[in-house]
Amino acid sequence: MESHVGASYQVARRPRRPARYWIARAVLYGVLILFALYVLVPFMWVIFTALKSNYEIAQDPLGLPPNWRFENLAQAWNQGKFSRYFINSVIVTVPIVLLVVSLSCLAGYGLARLKMPGRMLIFYFFLVGLMVPFTAIMIPLFYILRDIGVLGTYWAMILPQTAISLPFGIFFMRAFFSGLPYDLTDAAKIDGCNDFGVFRRVMLPLAGPAVAALVVFNFMGAWNAFLLPLIYLQSDKLRPVMTGMMFFTTRWGPDYSMSMAGTLIVMAPIMAVYLVFQRQFIQGLTAGAVRG
Amino acid sequence: MTDSIRQVFANRKLRDYATGYAFVIPALVMYVIFVVYPFFYTIYLSLTKWDGAKPVKEFVGFLNYERLFADPRLWSALSHNLIWIVLGTVTPVAIGLFLGVLLWRGLRGMVFFRTVYFLPVVLAPVAVGIIWKWMYNPQFGPINSTLRAVGLDVLAKGWLGDPYVALPALIFAGVWGYFGFCFVVIMAGLQNIDMEQIDAALVDGANGPQRLWYIIIPGLRHVLTMITAFTLILGVNVFDIIWITTRGGPGRATHVIATYTYNTAFRESYVGYGSALAIVMGTVSLVVSFIFISIRERGGD
Numbered sequence: 001m002e003s004h005v006g007a008s009y010q011v012a013r014r015p016r017r018p019a020r021y022w023i024a025r026a027v028l029y030g031v032l033i034l035f036a037l038y039v040l041v042p043f044m045w046v047i048f049t050a051l052k053s054n055y056e057i058a059q060d061p062l063g064l065p066p067n068w069r070f071e072n073l074a075q076a077w078n079q080g081k082f083s084r085y086f087i088n089s090v091i092v093t094v095p096i097v098l099l100v101v102s103l104s105c106l107a108g109y110g111l112a113r114l115k116m117p118g119r120m121l122i123f124y125f126f127l128v129g130l131m132v133p134f135t136a137i138m139i140p141l142f143y144i145l146r147d148i149g150v151l152g153t154y155w156a157m158i159l160p161q162t163a164i165s166l167p168f169g170i171f172f173m174r175a176f177f178s179g180l181p182y183d184l185t186d187a188a189k190i191d192g193c194n195d196f197g198v199f200r201r202v203m204l205p206l207a208g209p210a211v212a213a214l215v216v217f218n219f220m221g222a223w224n225a226f227l228l229p230l231i232y233l234q235s236d237k238l239r240p241v242m243t244g245m246m247f248f249t250t251r252w253g254p255d256y257s258m259s260m261a262g263t264l265i266v267m268a269p270i271m272a273v274y275l276v277f278q279r280q281f282i283q284g285l286t287a288g289a290v291r292g
Numbered sequence: 293m294t295d296s297i298r299q300v301f302a303n304r305k306l307r308d309y310a311t312g313y314a315f316v317i318p319a320l321v322m323y324v325i326f327v328v329y330p331f332f333y334t335i336y337l338s339l340t341k342w343d344g345a346k347p348v349k350e351f352v353g354f355l356n357y358e359r360l361f362a363d364p365r366l367w368s369a370l371s372h373n374l375i376w377i378v379l380g381t382v383t384p385v386a387i388g389l390f391l392g393v394l395l396w397r398g399l400r401g402m403v404f405f406r407t408v409y410f411l412p413v414v415l416a417p418v419a420v421g422i423i424w425k426w427m428y429n430p431q432f433g434p435i436n437s438t439l440r441a442v443g444l445d446v447l448a449k450g451w452l453g454d455p456y457v458a459l460p461a462l463i464f465a466g467v468w469g470y471f472g473f474c475f476v477v478i479m480a481g482l483q484n485i486d487m488e489q490i491d492a493a494l495v496d497g498a499n500g501p502q503r504l505w506y507i508i509i510p511g512l513r514h515v516l517t518m519i520t521a522f523t524l525i526l527g528v529n530v531f532d533i534i535w536i537t538t539r540g541g542p543g544r545a546t547h548v549i550a551t552y553t554y555n556t557a558f559r560e561s562y563v564g565y566g567s568a569l570a571i572v573m574g575t576v577s578l579v580v581s582f583i584f585i586s587i588r589e590r591g592g593d
Contacts, residue, residue, distance in 0.1 A: 139567050
C-alpha cells in the first residue's frame with residue numbers, strides 16, 4: 001500500500017509513464033471508493049435489516065436478507081401511523097416554506113432597494129437573529145404559544161419555525177436583490193410601475209434561482225426539525241415525521257426489523273427527491289456557506 | 293406656490309417611506325413576537341424560580357447564575373460541546389479538503405462521488421442518529437457483528453453504553469452525516485483558484501504539499517472560514533443526534549448544553565434554572581459567532 005502512495009508521488013512529476021500512471025489512478029479511485037463505502041455501507045445495512053425478520057437478523061446480522069420481506073415496510077407503515085405523521089409534516093412544512101420565502105423576499109427587497117429611515121438599523125436588527133440559537137428562546141416560547149392559544153394546533157410549530165428562519169432568509173434575499181442592476185427598476189418606473197409593481201413584475205421573476213435555493217433550504221429545515229416539534233407538537237395527532245419516528249423506534253426498540261423498516265420509510269422519500277433534484281439540493285443546502 | 297411644491301415633495305417622500313416599511317413590517321412583526329420578545333423573556337425567567345405551572349414566578353435575582361458556576365453538570369456538558377466542536381469541525385473539514393483536492397481536476401465518475409458523499413447531508417440528524425444507533429447496537433449491530441465475524445471479539449463493545457467511547461462514537465456518526473457538505477463547499481471554492489499559479493509553481497518545482505500549503509489553502513481561506521464558522525455553530529447547538537441516541541447518557545457522558553437545558557426546563561420542570569442555562573448557551577453562541585465575524589472581516593479583504 002505504501003509503495004503505491006510513493007508511486008503516485010512519482011507520477012506527479014513524470015506523468016508520461018503509463019504503468020505508474022495507472023497505479024496512481026488505482027490508488028486515487030481506491031481512496032474515493034473507500035469514502036463512498038463509508039457513506040453507503042450504513043445505508044445498505046439499514047435496508048438489509050429492514051427487510052429481514054428478527055429471527056433472520058439474529059441468525060445472520062450482516063448478510064443479505066434470505067427472503068426480501070417487503071411486507072415489513074407495509075407493516076411498519078401501518079403500525080407506526082406513518083401516513084398520519086407524513087400528512088402532519090406536509091401540513092406544517094408547506095405554510096412554513098411559503099411564509100418564510102414570501103416574507104423574506106418582501107423584506108429582503110425592501111431592505112435592499114427601497115428608501116426608508118433606519119433601513120440599516122432594521123437590517124442589523126434582523127442579523128442579530130442569526131446568532132440567537134433556538135435553545136435561547138425555546139423555553140418562554142412554549143408559554144407564549146400556550147397563552148395565545150395555539151398550543152395543540154399546527155400553528156405551534158408554524159409560527160416559531162417561520163420566525164427563526166426569517167433572519168437568514170432576509171439576509172440571503174437582500175444580498176441577492178442588492179446585486180441586481182438598477183437600470184431595470186428605473187426603466188420600469190418610467191413605464192409607470194409603482195414600487196410593488198417593480199418588485200412583482202421585474203425583480204421577483206429574476207429571483208428564481210435564489211428563491212429555489214431558499215425553498216430547498218427551508219423545506220429541509222422544517223421537514224427535519226426535531227427539537228421544535230418535540231416541545232410544541234407533543235400530541236400524537238399533530239406529530240410530524242421526525243418526532244413520530246422517534247416514538248416509533250423507541251416503542252419498537254428491540255424489534256430491530258420494525259424500527260429499521262420505519263427508518264427506511266422516513267428516509268426513502270427525501271433521498272428519492274434528492275436524487276432527482278440533486279443540483280437544486282446541493283445549491284440550496286450549501287447556499288448559506290457559499291454565498292455568505 | 294413653493295409651499296405646495298414642498299408639500300407634494302414631503303408627501304411623496306412619506307409615501308415612499310410607507311411603501312418601504314410595508315415591505316418590511318410583516319417579517320418584523322413575526323420576528324419581534326417569536327424571536328426578540330422570547331429572548332428577553334428568557335432573561336427574565338432566568339432570574340426567577342418557577343416550575344412552569346404555578347401562577348407566581350418567584351423572583352430570585354442572580355441565584356440561578358450563582359448555582360450555575362458551581363454546577364459540575366454544566367461544566368461537563370460544556371466540555372462535551374468543546375470536544376464536539378474540535379473533533380466535529382477538524383475531521384469533516386479535513387476529509388472535505390482531502391477529497392476536494394483529489395477530485396479537483398475533474399475525474400471520470402466525479403458526479404457519482406459527489407452524489408454519494410452528499411447523500412447523508414439531506415438526511416435529518418434524527419435519521420443519522422437512528423442509523424448509527426443500529427450500527428453501534430451491542431448485540432446484532434453491524435459493527436460488532438463484523439468484528440466478531442473477523443475474530444476480533446475483544447473489540448466488540450456496547451459503543452454507546454461505554455462512557456469513554458459514546459461521545460467519540462456519536463461524533464463519528466455526525467462526521468458521516470456532514471463531511472459531504474464540507475466537500476461540496478470546498479469544491480466550489482477550488483473552482484476559484486487560479487490555475488496559472490499552480491502551473492507556475494509546478495515550473496518552479498513545488499511539490500504537492502507545498503502547492504497545497506502555499507497556494508490552495510490560502511486560496512480557500514474565505515471558504516474554509518465560512519465552513520468552520522458554520523460547523524462551530526452546529527457544534528454549539530448540537531442536540532438531535534444526541535437526544536435520539538443516548539439522551540445524554542450513559543450517566544452524563546454525552547450531555548451537551550442543549551440536551552442539559554432541554555432536560556432541565558421541560559423534563560424536570562426547573563424553568564428558571566433551565567432559562568439560565570439557555571442564556572449561557574446563547575452567550576456562548578453569540579461569542580463564537582462574533583469572533584468569527586470579526587476574523588472574517590479582518591481576513592476577507
